[in-house]
Amino acid sequence: MQTRTLRLPRFLAGGRAALLVVVALLILLFVLGASVSDRFATTGNMLNVYEQSAGLALVSLGQTLTILTGGIDLSVGSVISLLSMLTSGLIAGDEAMVIPVVAGVLVLGALIGAANGVTIVATGVHPLIVTLGTGAIVQGVALLYGLGPVGSVPISFDAFAYGTFPGGISIGATVALALFLLVSFFLNNTRTGRRIYAIGDDPHAADLMGLPRRRILVGVYAASGFFAALTAVYLVSRFNVGQPYTGANYTLASITPVVVGGTMLAGGRGGVIGTLLGVYLVSLLNNTLNFLDISSHYQLVVQGLVIILAVSVYVEKQRGLA
């Protein structure tokens, strides 16, 4: 009964319509790119687009969850930076340290996220402010740990970012894809998943229904921290080393695919599949602009316009600031 009443408004709110818009944009971009260059619509280039989506995909997955609850996580960039430094700093070239350090970093990411969640529910302060604050603290710690690249990783560590399955299919991007499908299943088919939507849709009603809102919020921010940690590991795999500003751009970048994919900042509507398509859209957009030989300066302009276009098409449910 409960799931039925929750599902209906979400469907009517245009979750599917948003997906159609993104798919239409993807097709449009593909046609545009294909008409510009013969090398665009090749398997090799598409695998390239797929591979380059991995980092943004991982961080946006966690961001989608916080936004679904009506919150936001502005600490992800700093968390990625600090944890990337800890990954390469603690592994320090030692093959034997890889597994314990990566496991430790993932746990630490989840703990930092949980601390965000606990602070949000304990103080009642808007998540935007809380995570802005914790983000600053984590960034400060990262800069205390080192002002430049720290440590190193064994050569084989690049398998996550550059390794491929037979056929040249990127391992990292496929791991991200699998996680999206897993989280999508979780959101749509488990009680906790449905409750995440319920909390975002109407926190007050969620409280009246007796949902464990605080516990779920802590869990959601822990998940965001975990996915930020996974992004950090991925970026170390890609660049061989962690740096204090590796994650800086990911804070705001992680929000773009979420909103382009139809998840409302007000919470309660959207989903991770939209975000995944949003990530592919950003990745394909950058690739297309490269083929069009448009300078990276204009790529920024286009990215901003895409955000405006997307959020102007989906009518936001106006509530509060975010």
Next chain:
Amino acid sequence: MTGTSPIGMAVPAPRPGSADRIRAFASRYAILLFLAAVVVAGGLAAPGFLSGSNLTNMLMQFVPLGIVVIGQTFVILVRGLDLSVASVMATAAVAATAFGGVNADAPAVFATAIGIGAAVGLVNGLLVTKRNVSPFLATLATMIVLQGIRFAWTQGAPSGNVPPIFRTIGAGTFNGIPYNVLFLLVVAAAGAAALHLSGFGRRLYITGGNPLTAHLVGIRAARVTLAAYVVSGVLAAIAGLVLAGFVGVVDNFVGRGFELDSIVAAVVGGVALSGGKGTIAGALTGAAILVAISNLVVMLGLPVQAQIILKGIVIIVAASFYVARRR
């Protein structure tokens, strides 16, 4: 500041009893007391902190942030947020270098900067009011677009100078008092008058405090909101010129970090993100606290990284304090 709330309604008198009265006083002036505590503690811990030259130095750093915070306050009062201010600052400063760099160009430079700020504010405001886009996303998008336009225009590195008069306003002093402080005082007085004395200010507080009430009493909330974004854009552009004059060189990142710092300062100063609550004086006090703490970190010889960590702690503690007080 006075016994009336910003919209002119009488504030209930604190219950008699000296303990209650002290508590009420401490609660109302908490932010000023906190600033005083920081200043006193700083003076005791770091001898150079209260020296004339260091105070002048802090004031000069305070001015550009102060101007931006005033605009940010207008926007937050109507339940908004302006992430584009830093981008507007840099764009105004870069545009200022496109002229001849002589004082005769100053009016043109000033007009161009204000035009840029007003245009960006207008776009932000229209997205928020006409398209119902969340302020966070609308101003994030304009920030990104503006950054791209600036990079494309400058091809990476701007050349040219701002007219010398801006250097004087930004960095010059008159008997030890920086010119730019006088400038800020004028802006703050105008902003405070607009918010606390004019009909526009009253409509702004009602729109932010309770949109339904605003609608019922016939306030055109969309127009008020739009105006708030334009004010923020214009003040950010002016702050960009002042900061460019203070620093002396213009690059693509003039004002970097001001978008978040201005929000932090406003929140620390008691401007509520939920709208309708806060004053210019409070927001400026918040900005002063940020500047004092950053300066103190340097004066105490602490690692510079401590500045960001302290900033993070201060905003969470301050915001929790306000939320707890409002309950």
